[in-house]
Amino acid sequence: MNLPRTNSFPDDPESLPPARRRRASRLLAPLDVDERAALFDKFAHRLSPTFDFYIFSLISGAILSLALMADNQAFLLLGIILAPMMAPVIGISLGTVIGSTRLFLRNLVGMLLGSLIVFSAAFLITSLLRVEFPGEKNLAQAHTRFSWPDFLVLFIGSVFTTIFLARRNDGQSSPTAPLASLALAYTLYLPLAGAGIGLGARLPYLWPDGLVVYLLHFICAISIGAIVLAVLGFRPLSPFGYTIGGAVALAAILLALGMGSFSAVVTARIGLPTATFTLTPTPTATYTPTSTSVPPTATLTMTVTSSLTITPSITPSITPTPxxxxxxxxxxxxxxxxxxxxxxxxxxxxxxxxxxxxxxxxxxxxxxxxxxxxxxxxxxxxxxxxxxxxxxxxxxxx
CATH class of the missing domain: 2.30.30.40 (SH3 Domains)
Known part of the structure; x- marks a missing residue:
């Protein structure tokens, strides 16, 4: 006797036992493999960069550049608010965790392209305007150096952006995710804009330091996002995914160490020779006495003629001491x-x-x-x- 085959549907969450319902609510990844794959596809689609991401990166980069050149905090806040959601960063973390090379590379290329737009906007605006940069202590210098407060902002922004984006399984992003993403934009786009200004205005210690700080923050944001996703229940769909995640994590650690060493070399300020002045005073004095004496000549009148001529000549030439x-x-x-x-x-x-x-x-x-x-x-x-x-x-x- 052959029974007709029926399609199996996921269990209704309301009909699940209480223990299983609590477990399903705690885990982001569903219990079923097919549901996990569907969730990953839906989640990855939300994290992929769109055309709006590049447009708002250009607008934010231009405003941040003007704010740093004018040393104006109001424009700085406006540039951060207009920055796009840093979803591609979390997409890179997701590709690392689940072992998807395609997802990892797609979001990595998109994020690097958006960062290049911000850097190019800062460089071109600085080169075209050629305005006088503000004094020594300014916002650009403050955001092109590594600081623990900025790292704390990066950590909090990475954790909450990842949680808010991953908690929604209905294909929509949490309304609080863009707010948490502002912290990521603050710690990623600001050092990059400062680096572009430093290269465009030929200002030392802005161009290399800003790029180093951006790369360090970028690597840390990816690592923090991957750890949070792993804690929330995301796992590779196949054993091969663990290999990709381990390789990416190892490369991130090595790159972070390399960038830290490069920053130490840059901040050492090696390369400017110190001029040495040699003081060589050349005093010269010439004294030339000339004496001419005519012996007396005896005559009938006994007349004695004496002639003495002294011609002093002193020519001092002393170079003034600087x-x-x-x-x-x-x-x-x-x-x-x-x-x-x-x-x-x-x-x-x-x-x-x-x-x-x-x-x-x-x-x-x-x-x-x-x-x-x-x-x-x-x-x-x-x-x-x-x-x-x-x-x-x-x-x-x-």
Whole structure:
């Protein structure tokens, strides 16, 4: 006797036993393999980057660049609010956890393309506007350095963005997910915009440091998201997935260590030679006495004629001793040398750089400016508090 085959449907959650219902509510992945595959497909579709992601990345990158150049926190907040949801970051984490190479690469390429749009927007805006960058202590420098408060924001944003995106199984994102995603945009797009500004404006310690901080934050966000998804119940669909996840985790650890070493080399400020001034005073004095004496000639009148001629000739030639100063600045960029007191920046002088102090000084707005000559011959003005006057010791040449 052959019985007709019937299609099996998932159990109604309301008809499940209480213990199984509680277990199903705690786990994001359904108990059935087919349901797990359907959930992963639905979840992966929500995390994939769309055209809107790139458009809002461009808008956010442009506003963040203007905010950092103007050192304006209001524009900075606007740029973060207009940033797209960082769902591709969680998509990379999901691809790592479930072992899907296609999902991993699709979200990785999409996220890197959005980041490139932000970086290019910052670089082009800075290169085209060519505005004077604000003072040494500004928002750009604050966000292109690694700091534990920023890392705490990154950690909280990664955890809650992952939870809010994964908790909805109906194909829709949680309404609180975009709010948590702002923390990820804050820690990812801001250092990247600062790096673009540093490259466009040729500002030292902004271009490399911002890129390093972005990569470190990016790797940490992926790792945190993968750990949260694993805790929530997401597992590879096949044993091969564990191999992909382990390889990705190992590559992330090695890349994080490499980026940390590179950051240490960059922040060491290696490469600017310190000019050494050699003082060589050349005093010369010439004294040439000339004496001509005519012996007396005896005549009938006994006349004595004496002639003495002394012609002194002293020609001193002493090279004036230059007054030297040593740059003392606690700012990572060093001290700014400007074309005029409070004017445009013409260069940067690193810590412990020797400069020649000129006698001209100007007081403007309560700040005393002193004219200096840099080791490369650049003549400009420095704040007098940033220069330590040094009295050199003369070494006369033999």
């Amino acid at each position: 007054v030297l100063g040593l740059v003392r600045s606690d700012i990572s960029q060093g001290a700014r040398i400007r074309s005029e007191p409070g004017g445009q920046t013409v260069g940067f002088l690193a810590q412990n750089t020797w400069v020649v102090l000129l006698p001209e000084t100007v007081e403007q707005d309560g700040i005393i400016w002193i004219q200096v000559v840099a080791p490369d011959g650049t003549r400009g003005w420095l704040v007098s508090d940033l220069v330590l006057r040094v009295t050199p010791t003369l070494l006369p040449s033999p």
